[in-house]
Amino acid sequence: MALPHSDSGAGIGAPFSLPIDDVEALLRTDAGGLTSDDAAARLGEHGRNELPEAARTPAWRRFLSHFNDILIYILLASAAIKAVMGDWLEFWVIVAVAVINAVIGFVQEGRAEKALAGIRGMLSREATVRRDGAWITIPAAELVPGDSVRLAPGDRVPADLRLTQAVQLRIDEAALTGESVPSSKQTEPVEAHVGIGDRRSMAYSGTIVSAGQGRGIVTDTGAATEIGRIQELVQDAGSLQTPLSMQLGKFGKVLTLVILGMAAVMLLIGRYVHDLPFDDLISAAIGFAVAAIPEGLPALVTITLAIGVQQMARRHAITRKLPAVETLGSVSTICSDKTGTLTKNEMTVRTLVTPIGHYEATGLGYDPDGRIVDADGDEASSSDLAALLAVATLCNDAHLVKDGDRWSLVGEPTEGALKVVAMKGGASSAGTTRRDVVPFDSAHKFMATLNESDDGSRAILVKGAPDRLLARALTQRGADGSEPLDRVRWESEVDALSAQGLRVLAAARKATRAAHVEAGDLVDLEFLGLWGIVDPPRPEAIDAIADCHAAGIRVKMITGDHAGTAVAIGREMGLVSDERSRVLTGPELEELSQTQLAEVVRDVDVYARTSPEHKIRIVRALQSHGEVVAMTGDGVNDAPALTRADVGIAMGIKGTEATKEAAEIVLADDNFATIRSAVREGRRIYDNLRKSVVFLLPTNGAQSLVVLAAVLFGFTLPLSPVQVLWVNMVTAVTLSLALAYEPAERGIMTRPPRPSGGSIISRRELGFVLAVSLVIGGVTLAVFGWALAAGAELAVARTMAVTVLAFGQLGFLLNCRFLSRSSLTPAVLRGNPVVGWSAAALLVLQLAYTYLPLLNGLFDSRPLSLLQVGVALAAGVVVFLVVELLKLGVRRPVTVAA
Structure with missing residues (x-):
């Protein structure tokens, strides 16, 4: 049954x-x-x-998935045609490019998801x-x-x-x-x-x-x-595509249609206008396709993101999944757990109240470095406070351990907070001996100890829920000794502390001569005062939230804690104001449909008493508005929402293994402020990635225009397919990476998050890329034509064309460093040492291409004279100057800011 x-x-x-x-x-x-x-x-x-x-995807399927890209399909089709034609060198070069890109993606993907494990x-x-x-x-x-x-x-x-x-x-x-x-x-x-x-x-x-x-x-x-x-x-x-992957997907589809369309036009014109041989046309079409496809783009994206991973690791943000680096830059909402993320997860006594006065304790967490001060800010040392602190340290089973500079607690968090405040006030257990104890019980909600001093006097010390101790108290300790209990005043004090989000405990004592103590003995107590205890906000998290708001990023606190505590902490951290302090609790959220939740989700910044299902619903409701959501957490209850969010961020110190494995990013220091630094780094990485793409595309554009012009006008191809691949790969591996190290732009954290969707290249940037492609392609054709006219053989003229393309890209790299202003300044040579190293690497590789016999045989290149090299260098300078004129002629500067 x-x-x-x-x-x-x-x-x-x-x-x-x-x-x-x-x-x-x-x-x-x-x-x-x-x-x-x-x-x-x-x-x-x-x-x-x-x-x-859960069933895991086999490694071979994960590897093959990296070939599932429409641009890679065109490369593989070109390789297949070359194999049919018997051009095996070009076949293996094209295949090698595709396989290398797949291997890079497979390795960077890292280990499989282990959240369930x-x-x-x-x-x-x-x-x-x-x-x-x-x-x-x-x-x-x-x-x-x-x-x-x-x-x-x-x-x-x-x-x-x-x-x-x-x-x-x-x-x-x-x-x-x-x-x-x-x-x-x-x-x-x-x-x-x-x-x-x-x-x-x-x-x-x-x-x-x-x-x-x-x-x-x-x-x-x-x-x-x-x-x-x-x-x-x-x-x-489920997991979502990152904004970058969606942008690259759209860009690849559009580019594919353009490439195929232009290749078809080129074949028709070449066949029916110039009556070119079919084999030559096929070779030209493949050369055009290979030239137009930015096969270095996947490697460029992967390596740029990998560089970002290293940069973020220096800021204590460990990236488990590569695309999360870029996604951080587009985050518009951060949903954060409270305990241990926004707060220290170390209970702290903040307020002490005695029958005589109010006191405040400084310092945070279990570090006893702090003071107890009165209303005037002076250090307090009155007898009423001493009696309250004596209960804090003697009626207590916790103790603190110092490991280097870090203090840790052995025992209950609440008792740890009391032990710390007693140490701040100078109270200790020296000179007293515990004779008996009434352990804490949830039924009576108090703990009591019988303590004996060195002089033989004995006292029962009690701590517990204020209502239970008030019910058992008869007097309170006043300035002149015991006085009648003012219960109304104490109930008002408890309400005031609770309204601040503090957990309130009370203390009492009773002189005795008994040798033992039982719960029934706890009557006619002398009430000593109250402690207001809180899991304090991290000071750096408060600043980080303010910075996030300045950057247009909303921060929402989602906690399992009670609504009053959540709102009080949220107000202290700047998440909510007195005028707009709405909180939505789990039971209230249960009554809302997903559509109703979506209507209010952006107006509520504090969610209390939530379950794992609630967190997922909140994330989905935000995503329904197009928000890019980062979710932080440390408990296993956070794992589902971390998986659903665009970026899951786990705490590395206090987070569970399940949470770390579900997250894309792990904070090594459990500090919310690190998220702000990671978002800033994500924005910088995306900016540099777009700069790199704007830089890379004219390489392909110029080469494809050179091939296209040759077919359309019926003259000899200036480049062979393998020479096209050489230029693409040598510039992608050297020059393209230089822009990944560009420093962050000014005001990067004062602009709003970039919207999700859209294209990685704006229309204005695309127009700029086309214009630069025409400049580089035109200069290349001019030098190629000059070489042939000067009597150079075809292989030498093609070598000059390849060299002009490489030097033209080097000049354009300097243009791209300052797209929004002139690069005709000495500053273009400073601030990014990788630019110099990349230029040197390009020159070395290009010299090897030109003068090494092995590469001469592989790529059909030839050594150049000093005059020919000088002409190629001059062509690169011309490209740089003409592009600067293009930048000057644009009324609104081209910018990579989204």
Whole structure:
């Protein structure tokens, strides 16, 4: 008999909302657990408690996918025709170009996606389960619905459990919910509509027990668990094409149609106007196609992006997937997790309130470097504050460890915050001994210790929820000793601190002579004051958000935390203002259709109590408006949204392995400010990539125009197909890469993000490219004609034509450095040393092409005289000067800014 199932994927619907007896009845089990036979039968029915492994694309298919480009198809077709014609040298050169491009793409693609493997690695390996009336340890993969499981501190929860016992049980669910404080658990059912962060009666697979003891009944295993549902969301989230890949795709299709159309016209004119031999026409058509195709473009894009990866790594942004470098430059919205990304994920006491006054604590996180100051900014040292800090350090089980310059916490985050503030105020446990303790319990929400001083006096120190301590307090410590408790005042103080997004704890004490302490002894307490605790924003993140806003990039905070805390942190970070501080919670989002969400998604900057499904819906709603979305996160609950976003950004220090594997970029320093630097670098890379494309295309344009003119006017081809490939590859490998190192343009982070879609080359830039192609092609034809007229043989004239094309590109490289202003300035030779090295490399290669016998044989080139070399150099100078005149004649400067 199959267990009942719901649409949510939980074996019995919403077990957290059902009484324990009902859950046991539905799962046909009880506290005694299952028998071995029953467990074996259920294992056969439900399968092993493991997450399914997704099928991976074979390496050979991934390699062949790099040939799936329309421009590569034309190259391969040209190679096939050359093979039929028996021109094997040209055949192998063309094939080598195509294969090299595929190898580069395959290698740069890196390792296959491992997000699902990262999630599977979060599952527990073993579980303590009750079988046949006895507790035994079994592989967690053998758990089945209905098993009774025992939990202890440090355990990783092995499956989704409906808790049946919870003794001071606290579970760290940050990986699922994003909350920095462990969740206190209970056995009483909760409402059916609550989000995962409020399901106090459940323990979820993959989370970690931080304190207490517990038992629970397995309700879901394997893919049916919450973590299994997240894995399914990762699989279903899908990935999107990057803006650059879409632009290159459109550009390639348009270019292909132009090339094929012009080749057809050239064949018709050559055959029917000039009556050229068919073999010569085919060779000319292939030469034209090879000349027109920018086969160096894939390598140029890949290498430019790879250079960007190195630059970003120096800024602590590790790029796992190459296209993400460019996509960052077009990001228009950043959706960020709060805990550990915008905040430090280190609880910090910010405010202290005593019956006498208010105090502020400076410093952030677990580093005790800070002070406690009064309202005037002076260091505080009053007796009322000392009593409050004594509770902070003595009624506390946490301690701090210093490793180099970094402080780390051993214990609960909240207790760590209290220990740190006690150290800032100079309080210590020296001279006192703990005699007894009432551990924290979620039922009474306080902890108490019995401490004895060196003089023999004893006191009960208590910390916990303010309402619980106020209910047990009779007096408060005033300036002149004990005075009646002002409960109204304290309730007002608690409300004021909570409104600031602070978590509020209270302290109290009671003198005693007892040797032991129990919860029943905690009456008639003396109330000492309050602590206001927060996971503080990173100061650098506040500045980074301001910079993002200046760059036209919206930042939205998506967190599993409560709405009040989220809005308070959002306001402090500059995400929202008092006038526009709308927050959308998970339950509210559930009531909206995807269309309704899309209508409001751009107006809401803070989302609270969200689930993994909510994050994906938010990302998709933003993308429906054409937004390019970057999503940051550190927990496994963020992995699906990171996969769906245009750029997934994971935290490298505190992020889970599943999140890192789902992301395109990993921040080595977990710093939101690094994202701003990465966006700036992405914009610079895209600018330089467009400059490189504008520079590269006239090479192909000039060569194809030279071949086309020769056929149309019926004279000898100035270039052979292999010579065309030589010019293309030598300029792409040397000169094209120089522009990838250009520094960022002024004001790069004050302009809005470039819109997605469109063409990588604007119409004005295309017109500029055509004009430059005519200039370089015209100069090349002129030199070729001059050489023939001077009596040079055809091979020498073609060698001069190749040299003019190379030197013309070198002159145009200097034009491209400053497309928006004149390059007739000494500055064109400064600021980018790679330009000089690239020019030297081009000269060396061109000299080898001209004078090495081996290359003379391969490419049919010939040595040139000094006069001929001088003419070629002069032609390059002419190209540079004429292009400067073209730039001068354009009313609005050509710019690469999108």
